[in-house]
Amino acid sequence: MRKKVIAGNWKMNLNLQESISLISGIKNGLRTLSSNVEVIICPPYTSLETASTLVKNSHVKLGAQNMYFEESGAYTGEISASMLKSVGCEYVILGHSERRTIFGETDSTINKKIHKALASGLLPIFCIGETLDEREKGITFDVVKRQVVEGLKNVDTENMKKIIIAYEPVWAIGTGKVASKEQAEEVHAFIRKELIALYQSDVAEQIIIQYGGSVKPDNAVELLSQPNIDGALVGGACLKVDSFLGIIKAC
Numbered sequence: 489m490r491k492k493v494i495a496g497n498w499k500m501n502l503n504l505q506e507s508i509s510l511i512s513g514i515k516n517g518l519r520t521l522s523s524n525v526e527v528i529i530c531p532p533y534t535s536l537e538t539a540s541t542l543v544k545n546s547h548v549k550l551g552a553q554n555m556y557f558e559e560s561g562a563y564t565g566e567i568s569a570s571m572l573k574s575v576g577c578e579y580v581i582l583g584h585s586e587r588r589t590i591f592g593e594t595d596s597t598i599n600k601k602i603h604k605a606l607a608s609g610l611l612p613i614f615c616i617g618e619t620l621d622e623r624e625k626g627i628t629f630d631v632v633k634r635q636v637v638e639g640l641k642n643v644d645t646e647n648m649k650k651i652i653i654a655y656e657p658v659w660a661i662g663t664g665k666v667a668s669k670e671q672a673e674e675v676h677a678f679i680r681k682e683l684i685a686l687y688q689s690d691v692a693e694q695i696i697i698q699y700g701g702s703v704k705p706d707n708a709v710e711l712l713s714q715p716n717i718d719g720a721l722v723g724g725a726c727l728k729v730d731s732f733l734g735i736i737k738a739c
């Protein structure tokens with residue numbers, strides 16, 4: 489039985505004071521929820537250190553939204569894996585579609601980031617997913633397969649066990665257009681089949697595959713009850729205590 493993992497991607501939202509207030513709300517809400525769901529929050533860099541102090545001794549784990557694959561040096565504006573570790577991050581989101589489309593990240597860049605994160609002791613939340621155009625052209629499975637194969641190139645079995653995959657159809661992110669449970673489950677099952685081909689079934693069966701794309705409390709139950717959907721990567725709905733807790737309750 490795989491556990492459920494709910495992660496909140498705050499994106500470029502919430503200043504330090506707002507972050508403190510959201511984290512307090514989440515922690516208070518989780519106290520009254522007896523849940524064995526793993527909860528991860530991914531605030532912006534500017535709130536990470538404070539967030540790390542606030543989530544200590546709670547069930548909430550901390551992640552970042554991105555990092556660069558080099559150790560240090562002349563990379564103005566970038567943040568390294570060891571910097572994230574030093575402020576208490578356990579997870580890092582890599583390959584989010586906004587990084588791919590707005591900032592030009594490629595499968596190869598993302599692969600380098602995955603290797604650097606793993607070597608530095610960070611657990612990647614590796615995002616993949618097709619655009620609307622790709623879905624309409626009928627190449628969803630080709631795109632997702634390429635992203636899996638290229639993104640995970642040279643990742644060995646032991647390291648693979650540390651990776652969470654987030655399937656996020658780009659057309660469902662921030663649009664309110666959620667994939668149907670059948671559409672989501674079909675791609676999740678396909679991803680697991682590809683993982684079986686790459687890593688054998690005992691490893692593939694352990695891997696958490698989250699769904700992301702307009703997840704809300706009212707659609708979470710049907711998505712999360714699919715056999716290959718092991719959690720959610722949540723954008724908009726993670727910025728409010730009630731909606732984020734509502735999704736956790738759905739588990």
Ligand code: PEP
Binds near residue numbers: 660663
């Ligand atoms: C995301 O950005 O990863 C995401 C899934 O966003 P939203 O929930 O707002 O669609």
